[in-house]
Amino acid sequence: MVGRAHKPTALASTPGLPPQPQVTFSDDNSRVTAVLPTGESLEVLLYGATVISWKDGAGDEKLWLSDAAKLDGTKAVRGGIPLVFPVFGTAPDHVQTSKLPQHGFARTSRWEFLGKSTSESESAGGAKAATSSSSSSSSAAAAAAAADQSVKLDFGLSSANLDDKTRALWPFAFSLIYGVTLNRDSLTTSLVVTNDDDKPFDCQVLLHTYLRVKDISSVSITGLDGASYVDKVDGAKTKTQSSGAVQITGETDRVYTPAAVPSAPVGVVEGGRAAFSVTRDSLGDVVVWNPWADKAAAMADFAPADGFRRMVCVEAGSVADFQTLEPGDAFEGAQTIAIGSRAAAA
Numbered sequence: 001m002v003g004r005a006h007k008p009t010a011l012a013s014t015p016g017l018p019p020q021p022q023v024t025f026s027d028d029n030s031r032v033t034a035v036l037p038t039g040e041s042l043e044v045l046l047y048g049a050t051v052i053s054w055k056d057g058a059g060d061e062k063l064w065l066s067d068a069a070k071l072d073g074t075k076a077v078r079g080g081i082p083l084v085f086p087v088f089g090t091a092p093d094h095v096q097t098s099k100l101p102q103h104g105f106a107r108t109s110r111w112e113f114l115g116k117s118t119s120e121s122e123s124a125g126g127a128k129a130a131t132s133s134s135s136s137s138s139s140a141a142a143a144a145a146a147a148d149q150s151v152k153l154d155f156g157l158s159s160a161n162l163d164d165k166t167r168a169l170w171p172f173a174f175s176l177i178y179g180v181t182l183n184r185d186s187l188t189t190s191l192v193v194t195n196d197d198d199k200p201f202d203c204q205v206l207l208h209t210y211l212r213v214k215d216i217s218s219v220s221i222t223g224l225d226g227a228s229y230v231d232k233v234d235g236a237k238t239k240t241q242s243s244g245a246v247q248i249t250g251e252t253d254r255v256y257t258p259a260a261v262p263s264a265p266v267g268v269v270e271g272g273r274a275a276f277s278v279t280r281d282s283l284g285d286v287v288v289w290n291p292w293a294d295k296a297a298a299m300a301d302f303a304p305a306d307g308f309r310r311m312v313c314v315e316a317g318s319v320a321d322f323q324t325l326e327p328g329d330a331f332e333g334a335q336t337i338a339i340g341s342r343a344a345a346a
């Protein structure tokens with residue numbers, strides 16, 4: 001077992017302390033919501049540990065979620081950040097994972113909520129230390145501290161949580177810990193995979209993020225210059241990205257393996273302005289996906305019909321190959337999606 005589910009309650013507000021992030025559970029136990037004192041928010045479904053909403057302090061949604069997405073646990077969520085594990089797509093020729101459904105079972109399993117943690121940055125702590133001198137410096141320090149709050153939600157899934165049918169398709173003992181951290185201007189999601197079995201297993205991992213954009217025709221994706229990629233809409237040919245940003249003008253489904261250090265950010269630029277940057281940790285590949293009109297129309301859970309114009313998937317992962325985890329070994333991969341000006345540094 002990864003851990004016990006428990007219900008969080010909203011954090012109490014203590015006089016003298018800056019406002020704290022609020023974490024609440026929905027009445028039907030299906031989702032967890034976190035809100036920072038400065039208004040940024042996050043919503044995660046236990047089904048798939050799928051992040052289904054991420055809003056900035058002004059309430060603007062940063063993720064695309066289909067109007068027809070199933071949120072009741074009957075189908076993987078179309079939008080947000082579904083988690084792909086232990087196989088990307090399907091792998092009919094890969095013995096261990098050949099029986100698994102597309103993108104594996106993590107996105108269609110119910111996860112446990114393991115708990116929350118909150119923190120504030122060093123600078124906020126420094127400001128807080130100065131609070132005793134006067135009430136105005138005290139309130140300024142409290143405001144500074146509130147402005148630097150972040151909250152992390154942890155979720156777990158292990159072989160013990162799977163139904164018999166799923167376990168039979170991939171008969172390995174494993175545990176996953178998924179951490180989702182909301183900061184004022186960024187979201188970090190990290191996945192730790194541990195092999196609890198007495199034999200090795202192969203796996204792939206992908207954070208299948210649907211980023212919301214205003215108009216796909218003015219979007220370009222930077223940071224992929226010179227990268228080798230597999231073009232899934234052109235017979236899985238291996239190609240090289242020529243220099244310059246990637247524009248999406250039709251169905252796009254590419255698995256990039258940038259040669260640059262994985263921590264070099266991939267940028268999403270909209271109308272010439274940085275919208276997002278995606279920085280990866282130990283995730284060597286980046287999938288860029290947009291179904292465009294015909295593919296979108298063929299998906300029953302994709303709405304509205306022109307929704308493909310307001311999304312682009314930039315998916316950090318380890319999917320070009322399988323990685324083998326030996327018994328007792330663990331792998332951790334993470335992404336940080338930063339909004340706006342931090343993306344400008346990309």
Ligand SMILES: O=P(O)(O)OC[C@H]1O[C@@H](O)[C@H](O)[C@@H](O)[C@@H]1O
Nearest residue numbers: 102103208232253254287289315
């Ligand atoms: O419809 P699904 O299973 O959610 O997959 C969506 C897409 O996910 C992407 O990651 C894949 O590269 C695409 O090939 C796939 O179509």
